[in-house]
Amino acid sequence: MRAADLPDARFRVGDRVRVRAAYPPGHIRTPFYLRGRTGRVIGVHGAFPNPERLAWGEDGLPPIPLYEVVFAMAAVWQGDGAYGARDSLAADIYEHWLEEAAT
Amino acid sequence: MSGADGRGPQGLAHSHDHGHDRREHGHRHDHEAAAHGHSHPFQPDLQEPSQDWEFLEIALRELLIEKGVLSAREIAEKIDQWDRRTPQNGAEVIARAWVDPDYKARLLADGNAAVAELGYPFEGLELIAVENTPQRHHMVVCTLCSCYPRQLLGIPPLWYKSRAYRSRAVREPRAVLAEFGTVLPEDVEVRVLDSTADCRYLVIPMRPAGTEGLSEADLAALVTRDSMIGTAQARAPHPAPTA
Structure with missing residues (x-):
């Protein structure tokens, strides 16, 4: 399903979002190092079955919107890494892992 | 597996x-x-x-x-x-994008449809092409496992699946790039793409200088696997033989 087919998506390109600082068990496709970090939506990939449910052999429906979110490297590592001032990192994050961030 | x-x-x-x-x-x-x-x-x-x-x-x-x-x-x-799926398939796609701006636009808009045009069906996952420019260099990793555009490029190199690459690419990307012989100026944004979900990423490397007269096939020979992962740039052309 393409982005244009997602009128119900909660976030739009340009929105500031925070990855939930949650640590549930199981098959999670939100990298640990991004939990609690703030970034910006740069793309809406479409909606996909929830991998956390697929991992249990379920159908993962309804599909969940998947966003491309970009983070400044400095916001991700907060000094605990080696990167240029402009360097960034983008990851694909499912909607239920995102919350609105203060602008 | x-x-x-x-x-x-x-x-x-x-x-x-x-x-x-x-x-x-x-x-x-x-x-x-x-x-x-x-x-x-x-x-x-x-x-x-x-x-x-x-x-x-x-x-x-x-x-x-x-x-x-x-x-x-x-x-x-x-x-x-x-x-039989090898980086050569991807190299053909990149060479076409270099010579045909309309094709490149289609590749950037809908990767799956664009590679299928060249006879490489890419099914079940979204193929996203990203373009390297003088301002931004993309580098792909999958920190969670080994997601890779296998349907197009074949089996990923062993290092792509290593813990060292997966953990270091996101944390010290320029150090990892330097180990591949890729040193970029500070004013170029290095953007690491962590391939975490249902999308697979294909980097369109910059077309090397001095390749204006090359055929599509000769251009494809300059596109390496690593340049489509983003750990390297495309090869420079061999100097033209002096006849």
Whole structure:
């Protein structure tokens, strides 16, 4: 399903979002190092079955919107890494892992 | 998994070969034993399976064959099919994008449809092409496992699946790039793409300077696997022969 087919998506390109600082068990496709970090939506990939449910052999429906979110490297590592001032990192994050961030 | 790593039937063949090797090279071992007090094989053979996942793969494969769910030939053909997908496929796509701006626009808008145009169906996952520019360099990693545009580029290199690459690419990308011989100015944004979900990323490297007159096939020869992962740039063309 393409982005244009997602009128119900909660976030739009340009929105500031925070990855939930949650640590549930199981098959999670939100990298640990991004939990609690703030970034910006740069793309809406479409909606996909929830991998956390697929991992249990379920159908993962309804599909969940998947966003491309970009983070400044400095916001991700907060000094605990080696990167240029402009360097960034983008990851694909499912909607239920995102919350609105203060602008 | 066995197909993707190309290690299916080899495991079976290997256990038969072992005794044969020992007989054939026995005299060599004896010489070495005399010199060193113990014997070493002249060259190590493939490793015997030792990990749980290897035993599981062998057991599952043998059961599937024994129960008639799959034949050994079907498994071998699947492995062969994967082995025929190579970075050359991706290089053709990139060369076309370099010479045809309309194609590049289609590739950036809908990767799946654009690679299918060239005879490379990419199904079940979103293929996203990203373009390197003088301002931004993309580099792909999958920190969670080994997501890679396999349907187009084939099996990923071993280092792509290593913990070292997966953990370091996101944390010290320029140090990793430097180890691949790729040093970028500070004013270029390095954007690491962590391929975490249902999308697979293909980097469109910058077209090297001095390639204006090259054919599409010659351009494709400059596109390396690593340049489509983003750990390297495309190759510079060989200097034109002076006739």
